[in-house]
Amino acid sequence: MAPKVAVYTRISRDDERDGLGVARQREDCERLAELRGWNIARVYEDNDLSAFKRNIRRPEFELVLSDLAAGLIDGVVAYDLDRLARQPKDLERLIDLFDDRKRLVFATVTNDVNLATADGRTMARVMVAFANKSSHDASRRIQRKHLELAQQGKSSGGPAPYGWLADGIKVDPEAAQHIREAQDRILAGVRIGTLRTEWQARSLGHPRQGTKRLAHHHLEHMLTSPRLCGYRTYRGEILHGEDGKPIIGEWEIINTVEEWEAVRAAVAERKRAAPGRSLARKYLLSGIARCGLCHTKIRGQVNSKWQPGSKATRFTYQCSVVNGGCGKVGRVGEPVDDFVISLVLEEQRRQAATRKDAGDVQWPKEAELSAVEADISQLTKAAKDRTLTVSTLLQLLPDLERQRDGLKLERARFHQEARQSEARTADLGTDFRQLPIERQQAIVSHSLAAVLIHPAGRGKRKFDPTLIEPVWR
Numbered sequence: 001m002a003p004k005v006a007v008y009t010r011i012s013r014d015d016e017r018d019g020l021g022v023a024r025q026r027e028d029c030e031r032l033a034e035l036r037g038w039n040i041a042r043v044y045e046d047n048d049l050s051a052f053k054r055n056i057r058r059p060e061f062e063l064v065l066s067d068l069a070a071g072l073i074d075g076v077v078a079y080d081l082d083r084l085a086r087q088p089k090d091l092e093r094l095i096d097l098f099d100d101r102k103r104l105v106f107a108t109v110t111n112d113v114n115l116a117t118a119d120g121r122t123m124a125r126v127m128v129a130f131a132n133k134s135s136h137d138a139s140r141r142i143q144r145k146h147l148e149l150a151q152q153g154k155s156s157g158g159p160a161p162y163g164w165l166a167d168g169i170k171v172d173p174e175a176a177q178h179i180r181e182a183q184d185r186i187l188a189g190v191r192i193g194t195l196r197t198e199w200q201a202r203s204l205g206h207p208r209q210g211t212k213r214l215a216h217h218h219l220e221h222m223l224t225s226p227r228l229c230g231y232r233t234y235r236g237e238i239l240h241g242e243d244g245k246p247i248i249g250e251w252e253i254i255n256t257v258e259e260w261e262a263v264r265a266a267v268a269e270r271k272r273a274a275p276g277r278s279l280a281r282k283y284l285l286s287g288i289a290r291c292g293l294c295h296t297k298i299r300g301q302v303n304s305k306w307q308p309g310s311k312a313t314r315f316t317y318q319c320s321v322v323n324g325g326c327g328k329v330g331r332v333g334e335p336v337d338d339f340v341i342s343l344v345l346e347e348q349r350r351q352a353a354t355r356k357d358a359g360d361v362q363w364p365k366e367a368e369l370s371a372v373e374a375d376i377s378q379l380t381k382a383a384k385d386r387t388l389t390v391s392t393l394l395q396l397l398p399d400l401e402r403q404r405d406g407l408k409l410e411r412a413r414f415h416q417e418a419r420q421s422e423a424r425t426a427d428l429g430t431d432f433r434q435l436p437i438e439r440q441q442a443i444v445s446h447s448l449a450a451v452l453i454h455p456a457g458r459g460k461r462k463f464d465p466t467l468i469e470p471v472w473r
Helices: 020-036 059-070 088-100 118-151 173-187 192-201 216-224 257-273 333-354 366-384 390-427 437-447
Strands: 004-011 039-047 075-078 105-108 289-291 299-302 315-318 330-332 448-453 468-472
Touching: 004 020, 004 059, 020 039, 020 075, 020 105, 039 059, 059 088, 088 118, 173 192, 173 216, 173 257, 192 216, 216 257, 257 390, 315 333, 330 333, 333 437, 333 448, 333 468, 366 390, 437 448
Parallel strands: 004 039, 004 075, 075 105, 289 448
Antiparallel strands: 299 315, 315 330, 448 468
8 A cells, every 4th residue: 555645845935925935846746756656645835934943833844743643644755854854853853753653654855865764864864964054054144144234224134014115115104104093092091902903903014924813012013113213123122333322224214213212111111010911991990990988999890780772781880899898889880980081081171271282392301311322422432442441431331321221211201291191182182982991091090090989878879979089190
């Protein structure tokens, strides 16, 4: 009975996403299997995936190993051994399977290696070791080239990031507008998770994988990347020149430095506020409302009796014993929300009428930051010109860098607050109820530190606004 074999094809990079490279491999492998008299059970294809990089998982390669172990296939045909493995550990996993099943067959188009024999395995190990070294050498050269390009402010090639046209230099106006709108909403309190859902529904962001799925961290990177304000990065870090200043890329920018810093600060502070936890809320005053008796936080909860079209209330704010409260205070949710919203919007409009235009506000420590950056540049230049020893430079530089980083953080928070104020002012002209719940909560939280809900006593009563006590910031 003829063996049932797997045809495995792989190519490391397929920028065009046309699959022509793996298609050519498949044709040659099928021809070889036919000459050997083997039946092809299935073609396993890992297109545009590296076999050298350790952090990349090849799903079809893993499936080949799994099917071999399960006895679903009787061997493997590949174009070349390095299509299957460029890491010795991957080859050893394959050899272990051939040890367990002595009748497995193996063949490659480019050479005659038989994993079923000791000599063949030794040759395979040597070939993979040389392929691994070749990949290491190529990787080192590529990394050096990428660093050189980065230091010159140039792109390293590859597909243009979202926000730029295909050349990676000119801004794509439509995509840039989507990015700015999303950044404004982040500053107004909307979660990245909410934006991700909306972007997926609108097919925005075009992930490189070619799928419609947009991962949370991909969108966060799109909206906070240093590239947006022109900063050149290398391995995720902003590159600085010999003068101590960030290297500026050759592409057009979407944000000013101040705008980018404000968005980064907003995302960072949100993570610090609740690391690892979802910040999604269903009710406006969850986390803001407190019991007037025990002062424990009150959360909204669905009224089990409510049905669409019924007269029952949709939800209530209830002090819960489970959450450490007294359990003695509860209130129908909608009237409380309506009252608090009216108070907050009135206060926000009053502040907006007296607030200076955010565009005219200047950060008062800009000159101080410029002076610190100038000192760093002078010290670095002096060390380069050998008028200052490296030892002295390393003693003076850390304090100045800490000052610079601290001032930059202050500037980011300053501009973050300015843009958030601008966003809140813009919200005043819209229907508050149509805003995402996170945005509503951000507006309320800006004005109120808490809302105390006092007990109303027994019996059915009309809503009494005097029992709702706002605690203003």
